[in-house]
Amino acid sequence: MEIFRPDFLKEIEISIRNNPVTAIMGPRQCGKTTLARVVAQSTESTIFDLEDPADFDLLSNTPKIILQQQKGLIILDEIQRIPELFPLLRVLADEADSTRKFLILGSASPELIQKSSESLAGRIGFINLTGFKLNEVGTENLEKLWERGGFPRSYLAPDDEQSFLWRENFIQTFLERDISNYGFNIPAVTLRRFWLMLAHYHGQVWNGAEFARSMGVSEPTAKKYLDILTGTFMIRQLQPWHENLKKRQVKSPKIYIRDSGVLHALLSLEGNKIFTHIKVGASWEGFVIEQLLQQLKSRDYYFWRTHSGLELDLMVVKNAKKLGFEIKFSESPKVTRSMHSVIENLNLDKLYLVYRGERRLMLAENIYALPAAAIPGHKF
Structure with a gap:
């Protein structure tokens, strides 16, 4: 059995249209990845799971080169594991004529990840996901x-x-x-x-x-x-x-x-x-x-x-x-x-x-x- 979450999906889709970066924030295991994958099905997308050692190493070593090669929607799951990505996302979000959009998922608030609060001000929309209501x-x-x-x-x-x-x-x-x-x-x-x-x-x-x-x-x-x-x-x-x-x-x-x-x-x-x-x-x-x-x-x-x-x-x-x-x-x-x-x-x-x-x-x-x-x- 699955429970469809149309209200949150609508919020996410609106935010992606209006912002270069959208963040889905909420506790672990509350359904962030599931919703992101539903969104990804309707557009060209690439998913990086930072709990996957291969993806973690990839974006720890050469993140700018890797991310600049991507098109469409780029999903970064559990982004708090590499806080250094936040300043880079600001740079990539400001690139002229870029068609890239970022959907970042995090299990820790921006206030807890110090680098995220200032880096993306004015470029990011937040969706606060909870468990089922x-x-x-x-x-x-x-x-x-x-x-x-x-x-x-x-x-x-x-x-x-x-x-x-x-x-x-x-x-x-x-x-x-x-x-x-x-x-x-x-x-x-x-x-x-x-x-x-x-x-x-x-x-x-x-x-x-x-x-x-x-x-x-x-x-x-x-x-x-x-x-x-x-x-x-x-x-x-x-x-x-x-x-x-x-x-x-x-x-x-x-x-x-x-x-x-x-x-x-x-x-x-x-x-x-x-x-x-x-x-x-x-x-x-x-x-x-x-x-x-x-x-x-x-x-x-x-x-x-x-x-x-x-x-x-x-x-x-x-x-x-x-x-x-x-x-x-x-x-x-x-x-x-x-x-x-x-x-x-x-x-x-x-x-x-x-x-x-x-x-x-x-x-x-x-x-x-x-x-x-x-x-x-x-x-x-």
Whole structure:
């Protein structure tokens, strides 16, 4: 079984038309290569896989000579393995009368690969690919997607046991091979311990001093570990929103493991065991946040919390409107007094209570109940 991903394919094709370089960025095993090969079928193309020793050696030694010989679409898979290619791509992209287009695939963010950020400014379009989302698998598969996560091989596994085993192997390979391939010299056992700690803190505000103390490292080192996992698309740091209010506000990010299936594997929760676990609410919150961000496609998203206890799980600025989201692992939505306070303090246009039920309801002025399964088709 395969799942077609037309929205991402359309994004990629538009970007290739409009930019000399298009980058598909996302975690390993999320389907970047599969999509690139689908695009390659419709045009003249050449693929270089930098995890293939032959291709790696070829582009490590004489990259300019090799790439200048190519025509049409040139696909460079796992480009972060040779960061020196980024300045060269700028030169090739600026060549007069060139008909070449580049499609680069990477499992580490441009911020993590320092040379990429500056080299291709103004010449590159970014596509942020994720694992499967609710609009792709169908809303009837919501709980399966939440339990297994969106990595294709995990979601499409024939049963829960094989899905869980795939995720365990993914985590091990990521720690023992991928991190060193990205150029970081961190013992796998150290990063595994840190990642496990993050799983237990999923949905909580980052406390660098506490992590440093538990790990026996400095705060800057703990933050470095966090940034590496963020830059490889394993962790989302949800930044706080700052209003010019009299209330004291939390100023550290909230930490989420981006794929719910990976979170469940780290917590040793196979199949539906998450339903009885203490982190069930936090897991659901992180899962829904990922679905909302995919649907809204805004870069302006935050959480908000004051030291006096007022908080909002997610605020997204979209089309000059402030949309608030409160996420509950509940089948019956309820309006609380604090929701009205949040609307007033943040001047929200709408507040959505996203829950596990089935009805879309207006609960109060500017407060709406939204079933999680309705996220893909909702017009925000």
